[in-house]
Amino acid sequence: MKHLHTLGFLLFALGLLIVPLTASNEYELRIFMLFLIYGIIAVGLNVLIGLTGLVSLGQAGLFALGAYTGGITATRFDFDILMASLAAALVSALFGAILAYPTVRVRGVYLAVITIAFGLIIENVAIEWQSLTGGTTGLSSIPSPNLLGVELSGYAFYAVLAITLFAATLLTHNLKASRYGRAMRASSQSEIAARALGINVPTLRTLAFVIASMSAGVAGAFYSFLNAYISPDIFTFSDSIRFLLMVILGGAGSTFGPVVGAYLLTYLPEYLQQLAAWQTFAYGALLLIVMFALPQGILGTLNSALKRWRPHPRRSEPVDARTVTDTLRPSAQDTSRAELVTRALTVKFGGLTALAEASIRVKPGEIHALIGPNGAGKSTFVNTISGFYRPTSGEFEIAGQQLSGKRSDEISRLGMARTFQNTELFGDMSVLENVIVGCQQHFGYGLAQALVRSPRMRREEREAQRVAIALLDFVGLAMHADDEARFLPFGLQRRLEIARALATRPRILLLDEPAAGLTTQEIDELATMIRQIAALGITVLLIEHHVELIMAVADTVTVLDYGQVIASAPPSVVQRDPRVIEAYFGGQGDLQPTAKANP
Numbered sequence: 001m002k003h004l005h006t007l008g009f010l011l012f013a014l015g016l017l018i019v020p021l022t023a024s025n026e027y028e029l030r031i032f033m034l035f036l037i038y039g040i041i042a043v044g045l046n047v048l049i050g051l052t053g054l055v056s057l058g059q060a061g062l063f064a065l066g067a068y069t070g071g072i073t074a075t076r077f078d079f080d081i082l083m084a085s086l087a088a089a090l091v092s093a094l095f096g097a098i099l100a101y102p103t104v105r106v107r108g109v110y111l112a113v114i115t116i117a118f119g120l121i122i123e124n125v126a127i128e129w130q131s132l133t134g135g136t137t138g139l140s141s142i143p144s145p146n147l148l149g150v151e152l153s154g155y156a157f158y159a160v161l162a163i164t165l166f167a168a169t170l171l172t173h174n175l176k177a178s179r180y181g182r183a184m185r186a187s188s189q190s191e192i193a194a195r196a197l198g199i200n201v202p203t204l205r206t207l208a209f210v211i212a213s214m215s216a217g218v219a220g221a222f223y224s225f226l227n228a229y230i231s232p233d234i235f236t237f238s239d240s241i242r243f244l245l246m247v248i249l250g251g252a253g254s255t256f257g258p259v260v261g262a263y264l265l266t267y268l269p270e271y272l273q274q275l276a277a278w279q280t281f282a283y284g285a286l287l288l289i290v291m292f293a294l295p296q297g298i299l300g301t302l303n304s305a306l307k308r309w310r311p312h313p314r315r316s317e318p319v320d321a322r323t324v325t326d327t328l329r330p331s332a333q334d335t336s337r338a339e340l341v342t343r344a345l346t347v348k349f350g351g352l353t354a355l356a357e358a359s360i361r362v363k364p365g366e367i368h369a370l371i372g373p374n375g376a377g378k379s380t381f382v383n384t385i386s387g388f389y390r391p392t393s394g395e396f397e398i399a400g401q402q403l404s405g406k407r408s409d410e411i412s413r414l415g416m417a418r419t420f421q422n423t424e425l426f427g428d429m430s431v432l433e434n435v436i437v438g439c440q441q442h443f444g445y446g447l448a449q450a451l452v453r454s455p456r457m458r459r460e461e462r463e464a465q466r467v468a469i470a471l472l473d474f475v476g477l478a479m480h481a482d483d484e485a486r487f488l489p490f491g492l493q494r495r496l497e498i499a500r501a502l503a504t505r506p507r508i509l510l511l512d513e514p515a516a517g518l519t520t521q522e523i524d525e526l527a528t529m530i531r532q533i534a535a536l537g538i539t540v541l542l543i544e545h546h547v548e549l550i551m552a553v554a555d556t557v558t559v560l561d562y563g564q565v566i567a568s569a570p571p572s573v574v575q576r577d578p579r580v581i582e583a584y585f586g587g588q589g590d591l592q593p594t595a596k597a598n599p
């Protein structure tokens with residue numbers, strides 16, 4: 001795929017060089033320049049839609065903001081094209097960040113409505129703020145573009161647009177292949193898993209909004225120079241839909257998809273002009289047909305076909321067995337740092353007390369099982385100490401460090417990793433990528449380094465790959481490294497979740513019902529793996545119903561009933577504790593491995 005992308009960029013550059021030469025008149029060149037401007041919007045919007053999975057129907061508003069900022073700064077302050085587009089980028093980025101704020105709370109259709117409202121507000125402000133925008137008459141006499149005092153002729157302006165689109169495509173391609181793009185894709189597939197791996201999802205979404213807004217803003221400034229005139233009716237809601245369609249039609253998430261989409265949706269209306277009254281109908285019908293036939297968009301479908309057609313790469317790199325130990329041990333070596341203590345932890349849901357003053361001490365380096373009948377509060381306990389629920393009262397800490405009140409991503413970065421009762425993998429990503437997302441919190445490279453693929457970025461990515469392969473080998477999945485995670489059998493998906501959690505280099509690993517749905521042989525293998533993990537110095541908190549597994553591996557068992565801790569002792573003691581037997585069997589039977597623990 002890497003070589004295909006290089007070839008793609010070469011062909012793209014060649015196309016951008018050759019096409020303007022084929023333009024026989026100024027009109028044709030202008031249409032091509034319009035495509036470049038739309039391409040810049042679509043490429044930026046692709047970061048939002050294709051990577052984070054969020055939808056904006058307000059891009060025309062941001063495009064207008066950029067156009068007015070560019071037009072006003074050029075006419076009033078004599079800004080050249082560089083300064084005007086920088087100003088437009090800044091203003092739109094600011095509005096993009098504001099627009100991103102609600103995304104922390106809402107998604108899906110609500111987010112779409114908010115972005116529509118934003119677009120409409122901008123359109124109306126452009127109409128009403130006459131002294132600045134010229135109202136419905138618009139802003140005319142925008143000077144022809146100049147760069148550092150040199151006027152840009154038709155072809156020179158074309159070159160500026162072409163270079164910008166090429167650079168935007170390259171930068172977003174680099175972003176996609178970096179920790180940022182990977183984290184964006186991960187958070188769109190499972191937000192809770194992303195948070196549990198230390199990813200700050202709201203910040204990431206804000207970044208995607210800002211990138212999409214900046215590119216719309218810059219495109220807007222270019223547009224004001226190309227048109228020399230702007231008015232509110234140029235930036236309508238239907239333009240927002242067109243920009244969205246460019247991304248979806250071309251292939252959301254693919255590198256060149258938005259460029260192809262922008263090309264088609266710039267030229268299609270032109271070609272369809274001959275159909276006179278049928279133009280809009282034909283336009284809509286064509287779009288419908290393409291979307292039905294190619295739901296992943298043109299390049300998205302092509303990419304999938306290529307993946308199927310190409311022989312599946314198998315990793316043959318030798319796995320360095322020491323890597324797992326080297327990676328995991330340093331973080332867990334100082335075992336005193338791996339103690340988890342909760343004090344009178346209480347969680348109430350309305351009138352229901354799910355967890356009642358639960359005080360539990362998980363000693364460093366031990367395998368500590370948390371059991372209890374259905375509804376006892378185990379999941380509530382796990383979700384609270386991993387930062388997904390806020391405790392009503394009480395506190396908890398790792399190695400003396402207070403964690404109550406911290407977010408799930410912060411808790412993950414402080415050394416607590418978890419798996420989920422219902423596996424939460426990033427299904428569309430490869431098995432290897434899933435584990436690399438886990439490694440990411442130890443990366444040091446920043447956004448600028450990601451955008452230019454700096455040597456540090458490449459070094460850290462290579463190192464993460466090495467660690468991820470070693471971890472996959474550890475859980476017996478190395479040969480599946482390049483498979484898509486969703487195609488793994490269930491038992492292997494559970495192992496992948498463990499490898500991914502280990503990639504964060506945790507001090508404490510929470511395993512939430514890891515044996516659920518596994519065969520007897522898989523459970524035996526899981527027991528061995530849990531012991532190996534504990535041997536590395538990592539404290540394991542195991543929430544489980546499977547009594548055999550608990551008796552086989554646990555050093556201590558804590559029993560919850562109606563949210564209260566009713567016992568905490570070695571397994572042999574707990575299984576004879578009358579209170580535990582009462583909780584499970586109403587006073588009859590005993591908690592032997594053959595007994596069913598989850599009635």
Ligand SMILES: Nc1ncnc2c1ncn2[C@@H]1O[C@H](COP(=O)(O)OP(=O)(O)OP(=O)(O)O)[C@@H](O)[C@H]1O
Nearest residue numbers: 349352353354372373374375376377378379380381
């Ligand atoms: N988000 C929530 N809102 C309201 N009530 C909840 C919520 N989560 C859990 N509960 C309630 O809290 C109690 C404890 O539930 P919890 O899921 O923690 O138990 P559990 O021990 O994990 O059960 P299971 O073994 O079935 O997973 C239950 O009565 C449950 O209905």
